[in-house]
Amino acid sequence: MGGGGCACGRVHESKVQSVRICEASCEEDLLSLLEGLHLEGDVLCVADEYTWEVQGKEVYQELRGHLGRSVRSFVFPGRKRLHPDEHAVGALTISAHSGVGMIVAVGSGTINDICRFVSFVLGIPYLVVATAPSMDGYASSVSPLLVNGKKQTFPAHVPFAVFASRRVLQEAPAELIRAGMGDMIGKRTALTDWRLSHRRKGEYYCPEVASLMEQAVDAALDSLRSGDGATGVDVTALMEGLVLSGLAMEYVGSSRPASGSEHHLVHYWEYRLLDAGVEPPFFHGSAVGVATLCIAHCYAFMSARLPDLVSDLGLVPPSPSEVHALLVSSGLKIRPAQLGIDGNLLHDSIRQASELRPHRYTILQMAREMDLIDDMADYVVSHLGG
Ligand SMILES: [Zn+2]
Ligand SMILES: [Zn+2]
Structure with a gap:
């Protein structure tokens, strides 16, 4: 490009x-x-x-x-x-x-x-x-x-x-390297949200930029297999993936290819914690990893409730088990509670995070449109709220 x-x-x-x-x-x-x-x-x-x-x-x-x-x-x-x-x-x-x-x-x-x-x-x-x-x-x-x-x-x-x-x-602290992996794992749901919005709402979408982002994710995930050091991550491959992801955003003039509902959950968590006077006890990327698992559960919920609609859209969201495995192999946290997010805050975030970015259509807005947002929040909390 x-x-x-x-x-x-x-x-x-x-x-x-x-x-x-x-x-x-x-x-x-x-x-x-x-x-x-x-x-x-x-x-x-x-x-x-x-x-x-x-x-x-x-x-x-x-x-x-x-x-x-x-x-x-x-x-x-x-x-x-x-x-x-x-x-x-x-x-x-x-x-x-x-x-x-x-x-x-x-x-x-x-x-x-x-x-x-x-x-x-x-x-x-x-x-x-x-x-x-x-x-x-x-x-x-x-x-x-x-x-x-x-x-x-x-x-x-x-x-x-x-x-x-x-x-x-x-030599960077291991938790920072892991956070970089978490930010990249989040691209899986960000790209799914972008395609969802394109196919349901006609939002601009570029297949070339999306495939560049896929390459960036692959580079980062490959870094898990080829690396050494405390985290087992090949930092050069991970860094290349992260920089490529930034370039993909610049190519379309927005963060759309890199940031979807998983980022909205994290921003909501940060906002609520800061509002309560609590410093968020996590790095951005580690929270994005956990939020990606939450959103993978949202897609699983919607696919079960509306199988025809989701398959007609031709979406291939990451499955919860796939995201779970990526988080485990990256040494990242899995459950919101490990970030200090309790079941109530998790429930609120599924229901309300889309209001932070109302013009960016994601699975959260879709559930709201279909009047399924409360059921979806219950579903995510039942899987990840403990
Ligand atoms: Zn990010
Ligand atoms: Zn293009």
């Missing part, structure tokens, strides 16, 4: 110019890319205390020693989990607002969400040095931020390059 028109009638383009997963160290490749650019202003390397230790310091020293221009660093202080909130965005904006021509984000989810938004607001480019294969937002063009404690998604821009070192990815 890239230039030229697609059979779906659109042109799929990406502004991410370069994706490189290097074997040991990516600093030299990064340096030669930056040397070839006509940059104005300083380069600002951004990390938190953890990512500074694992890679930020090396990147900073290499650029400072060899780039031949002013290179500065900004490290979010503290060992507590960093949040992409007003404070973090404000602190980085103040540091970067004058004289900075380029941001180098060293980290995974949160660091990227902050850098993507701040660089967009300041009108300067940014690139990513990824430290964990934990989520698929590296090539994303939006930033989810916490405003007054509530998650909101803001427009931003994609990084012009994504770098990663296999050595660093391999």
